[in-house]
Amino acid sequence: MQAVKRILQFLKPYKWLAILGPLLMVVEVTMDLIQPTIMQHIIDTGIANQDHTYVVKMGILMIVSALVGLIGGVGCSIFSAKTAVHFATDIRKDLFDTISYFSSSNRDEFGTGKLITIMTSDVEALQRALMMTLKIFVRGPLLFVGSIVIVFMTARQLFPVLLIVVPVLIICIYFFTKLSGTMFGKVQLAIDAVNTKLQENLAGIRVIKAFNRKRHQIEQFTDVNNQLTKRTITADQVVAVLMPLTMFVINMGIIAALWFGAIKVDNGTLQVGVILAFINYLTIIMNGLISSSMVLMQIARAFPSANRVHKILATSIDIQNTEKPIQLEEVRGAVTFRNVSFSYSKNGEQVLKNISFTAHPGDFIGIIGTTGSGKSTLVKMIPRLFDVDQGQIFIDDIPLKHYDLEMLRENIGFTPQKATLFSGSIKENLQYGNQKSLEKDMYKALDAASATEFVEKLKDDLQHNLTQGATNLSGGQRQRLALARAFIRKPSILILDDTTSAVDSISEKNIQQAIATDYQNTTTFIVASKISSIINANKILVMEDGAIVGMGTHEELLENNKVYQEIYDTQVEKGGVLSE
Numbered sequence: 001m002q003a004v005k006r007i008l009q010f011l012k013p014y015k016w017l018a019i020l021g022p023l024l025m026v027v028e029v030t031m032d033l034i035q036p037t038i039m040q041h042i043i044d045t046g047i048a049n050q051d052h053t054y055v056v057k058m059g060i061l062m063i064v065s066a067l068v069g070l071i072g073g074v075g076c077s078i079f080s081a082k083t084a085v086h087f088a089t090d091i092r093k094d095l096f097d098t099i100s101y102f103s104s105s106n107r108d109e110f111g112t113g114k115l116i117t118i119m120t121s122d123v124e125a126l127q128r129a130l131m132m133t134l135k136i137f138v139r140g141p142l143l144f145v146g147s148i149v150i151v152f153m154t155a156r157q158l159f160p161v162l163l164i165v166v167p168v169l170i171i172c173i174y175f176f177t178k179l180s181g182t183m184f185g186k187v188q189l190a191i192d193a194v195n196t197k198l199q200e201n202l203a204g205i206r207v208i209k210a211f212n213r214k215r216h217q218i219e220q221f222t223d224v225n226n227q228l229t230k231r232t233i234t235a236d237q238v239v240a241v242l243m244p245l246t247m248f249v250i251n252m253g254i255i256a257a258l259w260f261g262a263i264k265v266d267n268g269t270l271q272v273g274v275i276l277a278f279i280n281y282l283t284i285i286m287n288g289l290i291s292s293s294m295v296l297m298q299i300a301r302a303f304p305s306a307n308r309v310h311k312i313l314a315t316s317i318d319i320q321n322t323e324k325p326i327q328l329e330e331v332r333g334a335v336t337f338r339n340v341s342f343s344y345s346k347n348g349e350q351v352l353k354n355i356s357f358t359a360h361p362g363d364f365i366g367i368i369g370t371t372g373s374g375k376s377t378l379v380k381m382i383p384r385l386f387d388v389d390q391g392q393i394f395i396d397d398i399p400l401k402h403y404d405l406e407m408l409r410e411n412i413g414f415t416p417q418k419a420t421l422f423s424g425s426i427k428e429n430l431q432y433g434n435q436k437s438l439e440k441d442m443y444k445a446l447d448a449a450s451a452t453e454f455v456e457k458l459k460d461d462l463q464h465n466l467t468q469g470a471t472n473l474s475g476g477q478r479q480r481l482a483l484a485r486a487f488i489r490k491p492s493i494l495i496l497d498d499t500t501s502a503v504d505s506i507s508e509k510n511i512q513q514a515i516a517t518d519y520q521n522t523t524t525f526i527v528a529s530k531i532s533s534i535i536n537a538n539k540i541l542v543m544e545d546g547a548i549v550g551m552g553t554h555e556e557l558l559e560n561n562k563v564y565q566e567i568y569d570t571q572v573e574k575g576g577v578l579s580e
């Protein structure tokens with residue numbers, strides 16, 4: 001219920017539109033309801049007494065009421081659609097804002113596929129439910145109640161037929177609405193599965209091709225797709241049975257009305273027009289009941305969606321500013337880790353174990369170690385992509401958590417292991433690093449990242465457009481641009497997480513040279529798999545199984561650290577270190 005309350009808050013700015021829509025629907029329904037009565041009068045008074053003037057008068061009244069009904073109906077549709085669309089747009093915007101502030105663990109908790117499904121299909125379900133509620137929810141019950149009242153007032157002789165037909169209709173509709181609610185709930189879950197599979201496949205299309213797993217993926221997708229088809233057909237069948245069944249009940253009602261009506265007309269106690277009006281009202285009652293049940297079904301389907309949307313909106317962001325965050329003019333870049341431990345899941349295995357080291361401003365810190373030893377995790381702690389579980393991290397002797405997050409990250413140039421670029425021009429991607437940067441700054445950063453040559457070769461230079469995921473660049477080109485984006489920030493702390501793995505060794509040397517000269521006051525952390533990338537570091541951290549097992553310069557470690565020696569020996573054997 002809390003979720004529904006929260007979601008309904010989004011309706012507040014459009015409350016007048018949301019009131020106007022159903023009000024106009026009342027106009028349409030009123031006009032619909034008086035039509036059969038006008039017709040009854042035309043037959044029983046106008047035609048029966050051969051009164052042409054009366055017939056024409058009533059005919060005009062019928063046309064006018066139909067036109068007024070039309071205006072009401074169109075107005076209701078316009079206002080309801082407007083309300084529902086704005087309502088959904090605002091929810092999507094709030095969801096996007098919330099997700100933008102998500103920490104990495106917040107995002108991992110939901111998973112990308114689910115987040116996309118919630119932002120699209122769940123919001124759409126809410127939009128549809130609101131639209132139908134505004135348009136039809138008023139119409140259905142009004143038609144139903146209005147018709148019953150009119151029949152009671154004008155065709156009381158046939159009212160007993162209603163007393164049998166209406167309860168039977170209500171039972172049928174109740175049963176089918178409940179059943180289809182369950183069915184459509186299952187359809188929504190199947191849509192989730194299809195979306196997740198689709199998203200996974202699109203993101204990993206190259207891997208799928210490279211591993212020749214197309215057929216396997218197609219089989220998996222076919223499975224979830226067939227499941228969706230099966231569930232949708234079953235749900236649609238339930239809805240499809242409802243209509244003929246209610247028509248059957250109505251037809252039985254019509255037969256009964258004609259039967260008893262004919263007897264009463266014969267007795268002279270009933271007029272023919274009353275029977276015709278009664279039949280019309282019977283159909284209206286059925287329509288009213290069916291459309292109300294359709295809305296109820298949509299609302300029932302929207303409840304789980306409201307819960308899922310609310311779950312995102314109510315997520316407490318686990319990495320936030322403290323109450324009075326510190327803003328500094330300048331960060332010098334001294335980084336200290338003091339007994340830092342961390343695990344990704346609360347009770348899971350520790351990925352960082354009791355990490356302690358100090359980096360002075362301008363230091364070059366190299367980090368090397370076995371796969372999965374925690375190197376990336378360690379550097380992710382510095383811009384607070386994750387928060388430590390135990391111990392503390394300091395920058396310029398101030399605890400990390402005391403800094404204003406935005407200010408902290410503005411002073412850090414971070415290049416993650418996977419060079420993520422955005423669709424748009426190269427220029428826009430570089431401006432991501434520094435909004436205010438001029439073209440000369442961009443070329444300087446590109447120079448430092450050994451990227452100028454390839455960018456200048458492109459037809460549009462800085463305006464060259466990158467596709468989604470920058471798939472129109474090579475892996476090495478992507479890495480260089482990601483590096484340039486970090487350089488352009490002119491950060492106090494630079495973090496490169498294995499970002500030169502796809503860069504040739506000459507370019508890598510140039511990049512190292514540029515860092516040493518242009519960024520000599522910047523504290524630089526380089527995570528590397530090759531010793532050659534960090535051989536000149538002031539301090540190298542050797543990691544194994546989440547712990548620092550060696551710390552020192554290249555020469556010191558070669559002399560006294562077994563793990564480092566092993567890495568060195570393996571790379572020398574392969575010619576990796578000697579060739580540099």
Ligand SMILES: Nc1ncnc2c1ncn2[C@@H]1O[C@H](COP(=O)(O)OP(=O)(O)OP(=O)(O)O)[C@@H](O)[C@H]1O
Pocket residue numbers: 108344345351369370371372373374375376377378417
């Ligand atoms: N988002 C995450 N959620 C849960 N576990 C994670 C997550 N990221 C990494 N891990 C786990 O944490 C451990 C350390 O990972 P990390 O990426 O820090 O290692 P690494 O030393 O950088 O590895 P590599 O050299 O292969 O890049 C691994 O066991 C990994 O499975």
